[in-house]
Amino acid sequence: MFLSKFANPVLNLPRVAKRIIVLAVDASLCVLTVWLAYYLRLDYWISLTNPDFGWNPLAAVGISLLIAIPLFIVNGFYRAIFRYSGLSAMFTVTKVIAVYGIVYAAIFTAMGVSGVPRTVGIIQPILLMVFVGLTRLFARFWLGGMYRNELQLANLPRVLIYGAGATGRQLAGALANSHEMRVVGFIDDNKALHKQTINNLKIFNPSDLQGLVETLGVNTVLLAFNAANRKRRNEILDSISKSKVAVRTLPRVTEIATGKVSVSDLRELDIDDLLGRDPVSPDPELLSKNIQGKVVLVTGAGGSIGSELCRQILSVGPAQLLLVEQSEFALYQIHQELEQQLISKNGSSIALVPFLASVRDEARMDSILGKFKPHTIFHAAAYKHVPLVEHNLSEGIYNNVFGTFTTAKLALKHGSENFVLISTDKAVRPTNVMGATKRLAEMSLQALAETSTTTVFSMVRFGNVLGSSGSVVPLFRQQIRDGGPITLTHRDITRYFMTIPEAAQLVIQASALAKGGDVFLLDMGEPIKIYDLAVRMVELSGLSIRDDLNPEGDVEIQVTGLRPGEKLYEELLIGNDPQPTAHARIMTASESFLPMDELKQTLLQISRSINVSDLPQALKILAVAVEGYSSHELVDWLAELR
Numbered sequence: 034m035f036l037s038k039f040a041n042p043v044l045n046l047p048r049v050a051k052r053i054i055v056l057a058v059d060a061s062l063c064v065l066t067v068w069l070a071y072y073l074r075l076d077y078w079i080s081l082t083n084p085d086f087g088w089n090p091l092a093a094v095g096i097s098l099l100i101a102i103p104l105f106i107v108n109g110f111y112r113a114i115f116r117y118s119g120l121s122a123m124f125t126v127t128k129v130i131a132v133y134g135i136v137y138a139a140i141f142t143a144m145g146v147s148g149v150p151r152t153v154g155i156i157q158p159i160l161l162m163v164f165v166g167l168t169r170l171f172a173r174f175w176l177g178g179m180y181r182n183e184l185q186l187a188n189l190p191r192v193l194i195y196g197a198g199a200t201g202r203q204l205a206g207a208l209a210n211s212h213e214m215r216v217v218g219f220i221d222d223n224k225a226l227h228k229q230t231i232n233n234l235k236i237f238n239p240s241d242l243q244g245l246v247e248t249l250g251v252n253t254v255l256l257a258f259n260a261a262n263r264k265r266r267n268e269i270l271d272s273i274s275k276s277k278v279a280v281r282t283l284p285r286v287t288e289i290a291t292g293k294v295s296v297s298d299l300r301e302l303d304i305d306d307l308l309g310r311d312p313v314s315p316d317p318e319l320l321s322k323n324i325q326g327k328v329v330l331v332t333g334a335g336g337s338i339g340s341e342l343c344r345q346i347l348s349v350g351p352a353q354l355l356l357v358e359q360s361e362f363a364l365y366q367i368h369q370e371l372e373q374q375l376i377s378k379n380g381s382s383i384a385l386v387p388f389l390a391s392v393r394d395e396a397r398m399d400s401i402l403g404k405f406k407p408h409t410i411f412h413a414a415a416y417k418h419v420p421l422v423e424h425n426l427s428e429g430i431y432n433n434v435f436g437t438f439t440t441a442k443l444a445l446k447h448g449s450e451n452f453v454l455i456s457t458d459k460a461v462r463p464t465n466v467m468g469a470t471k472r473l474a475e476m477s478l479q480a481l482a483e484t485s486t487t488t489v490f491s492m493v494r495f496g497n498v499l500g501s502s503g504s505v506v507p508l509f510r511q512q513i514r515d516g517g518p519i520t521l522t523h524r525d526i527t528r529y530f531m532t533i534p535e536a537a538q539l540v541i542q543a544s545a546l547a548k549g550g551d552v553f554l555l556d557m558g559e560p561i562k563i564y565d566l567a568v569r570m571v572e573l574s575g576l577s578i579r580d581d582l583n584p585e586g587d588v589e590i591q592v593t594g595l596r597p598g599e600k601l602y603e604e605l606l607i608g609n610d611p612q613p614t615a616h617a618r619i620m621t622a623s624e625s626f627l628p629m630d631e632l633k634q635t636l637l638q639i640s641r642s643i644n645v646s647d648l649p650q651a652l653k654i655l656a657v658a659v660e661g662y663s664s665h666e667l668v669d670w671l672a673e674l675r
Contacts, residue, residue, distance in 0.1 A: 052111040058168060059105055063097040066160035070153045089148025093141065097157065100136050104129055126166050134158030189215040191250045195269065196257035197221040197236045204257045205234060217249045239269070243276045252575060256282045270573065279575035313618050315538045321349050322545035323409040323451050330355040330407035332392050332440060333414030335363025337498065338455055340370075341537040342411050347371055349541075353384040355405055357398075357414070359391045392436035395443070402447040409544065410444050412437060413455040415471065422467040423597040426669045427643045430651065433470035438477040438636065445481060445488045453544040454478055454492035458529060458557075461494075462661030464600040469655050469662040475552065476658070477636075479626035482550030491547035493540045495555035496529030505563060509570050517579070517588035519567050522595050526564070527602050529557035543619050554611055556618040560602070564590065597668045627658060648672055 064081070071079050071090055081090050105111070108129045134155075140146065141154030190213070194201045197219040205216050209232075219236045221227070226236045237245055245251055254273055258266075273280055323329075329346050333339035334356035340363075346354055354371070358364035368387040375381045386405070390397045392414045415433050416422050422429035437454060444452040456475055459468030475492045482490040497505075512519045536555065543553040571578055571588050579586030595601075611620040627635060635658045642651035652664035 056102065056111055059165060060098055060102060062161060062164045062168070063101050064094050066157050066164055067093045067097055069160055070157040073156055074150045074152050092146055093149045093153055093157065096140060097137065101133055101161065104133055123166055123169070126169060127162060130158060130162040130165065189213065190252050191215050191217045192253040192255055193217060193245065193251050194219050194255050194257050197226050197231060201257035202231060204255060205232065214253065217251065239272060242273065246276050246278055251278060253279045253281060256280065274569065274572035277575055277577060280573045316542055316616065319542035319545040319616065320538065324349045324351050324541065326350065326352050327408040328353040328355065328405055330357060330410045332357045332412050334358045335360050335367045336413055337533060338537065339413035340367045341533045342413060342540065343367055343371060345537045345541060347374055347383065351383060353386060353405065355401065355407060356385065356387045357390050357392070357401065359389065361389060364389060392440045393431055395439050398440055398443050402443045406447055407449055409451040410440070410449050411453050411455065411540065412440055417457065417467060419465045419467050419599055420596045423465060423668050424670045426466055426648050426651070429466055430470055430639060430643065434473050434636065437474035441478055441481055441490065445485055449488050451489045451544055451547065452478070453540065455540060456492045456494040458494060458496040463659065469659045472659045473655065476626040477632055479550045480629040480632045484629060485549065489547050489549050491544060491551040491553060493543045493553045493555065495531060495536055496557045498531055498533045498536050509567055513571060513574050513576065513588055518591040519588060520591050520593050521563060521567060522593055522599060523601060524564050524592055525562065525601055527560045527562050529560050531555065531557050539618055542616055546614050546616065546619065552622045552624050554620045554622055556620065625660065
């Protein structure tokens with residue numbers, strides 16, 4: 034422990050200084066071993082400066098230095114000091130000193146020098162080999178481990194922490210002993226902090242980032258400013274993206290600093306950071322109105338939106354949460370996750386009931402609703418992948434239209450208070466079957482709402498959610514990891530985006546505002562060009578786009594062409610008169626629909642057409658019923674077989 038305090042200062046010395054020190058040690062050993070050789074030969078100590086009785090040790094010392102030091106230099110003893118500390122180093126030391134011993138013995142033992150006992154020519158080289166070897170072993174013991182650690186640290190990814198406040202300092206402390214990355218400094222917007230140091234880490238100006246990437250070898254920036262608003266956060270991300278460094282963020286830094294989370298929990302940039310707005314805090318009263326202390330059912334509970342709805346609902350505190358899902362694996366996953374969430378609450382009385390069921394199975398759904406009598410139903414079960422529904426028309430229509438109508442009728446039959454349909458912006462003037470089926474599902478709820486006096490039917494329409502199973506974000510991330518190319522259907526394709534948690538919270542709050550037949554529209558902010566999103570993701574991964582202007586770039590973007598039923602731009606509104614609600618991010622619209630008698634006739638005609646495999650006719654009926662939709666080329670996989 035005592036010696037270890039001096040290890041860092043020694044290692045931090047300039048290379049020239051370290052070489053001079055070791056050379057001086059070796060020269061001292063030459064002198065020491067001559068003195069010891071005289072003692073072993075004469076059995077008493079003599080003075081090197083005042084030789085007695087005719088002895089001449091200065092000749093033995095001088096010749097030792099003249100032979101040893103040049104020989105050590107030529108054989109690389111001082112080129113890489115710590116290289117000579119293992120078995121191979123000892124072999125080199127032995128070999129070089131053996132040569133030295135032959136020359137030294139030839140002079141003093143074979144030829145003889147007046148005043149120097151001949152045995153000194155043999156004893157001194159042996160002593161020198163032992164002492165030089167011991168110094169190398171000592172260096173390995175004292176400095177070698179720390180030196181190797183320094184080498185390992187030098188090979189770690191070098192990172193800068195953006196934010197030198199409490200959050201940044203906690204993160205730096207958590208990373209101090211990490212074997213995954215090495216913090217080389219901070220960057221901070223506060224000019225008063227620039228050029229100051231925290232625990233030997235310098236604080237730099239963010240405007241210097243591009244230069245720091247080169248001078249310090251930085252390849253990653255860690256964000257540590259949780260309090261920054263979205264606008265400022267995006268400005269910072271834009272400035273960082275120009276420097277070709279990867280950007281990573283973290284969960285709560287306090288959890289990392291206290292050891293509750295490992296440093297490996299540092300993750301890629303949150304996908305909501307790709308949005309250009311601040312989320313609105315949920316209204317607790319709206320969140321709890323249709324959930325707290327009630328029986329709540331979620332269909333499609335294992336899907337992206339359905340599973341997040343379950344998480345949000347569970348946090349509010351229902352009496353029971355019923356999970357309906359036709360995928361066994363998806364149901365198992367969300368049930369296990371929610372069970373763990375309940376366990377962490379220590380004795381929560383909320384009952385979780387998972388059901389393997391299809392919303393198209395009227396008998397099964399009738400049994401579930403009949404026994405548990407849910408107060409609120411969130412209907413998220415749907416096929417939503419546009420090309421897959423285009424290629425599997427009958428399944429898309431049965432699940433999205435008939436599954437919704439069946440579940441909604443049963444909700445009315447068993448006295449549910451609220452039924453909320455999770456809809457999509459693709460239902461507005463749809464160009465694909467998926468959008469048309471979702472609009473017809475909306476219309477079926479509007480028709481039911483017209484006659485219902487017990488169940489409040491509503492629907493919430495929004496665009497793409499970042500990170501969902503159908504979102505481009507996970508696909509782009511994987512393609513970036515694979516080195517590209519990123520596949521994009523059209524350079525100008527534009528979509529609305531929202532994070533899954535925000536969408537789920539807004540859906541729950543919208544249900545509390547419903548009066549019956551409401552079509553709610555979520556404020557999705559400004560639409561985003563998918564091409565711009567892809568470029569931003571590449572740049573924030575520390576890479577560059579490969580194109581005609583930059584042929585040496587890292588990741589190429591390939592345009593593959595629009596898929597069946599896909600359009601460039603999505604809309605949220607059929608009409609032009611959205612009305613505000615009590616929530617800043619939720620609007621409502623009044624839109625036309627088919628009365629119940631006409632709706633039933635339409636559904637009957639579609640069902641008959643599908644049953645006789647007349648898919649073109651089913652699409653024509655769908656086109657008549659849904660405003661703005663026109664049937665197009667049939668691409669169902671089984672169309673030719675029928």
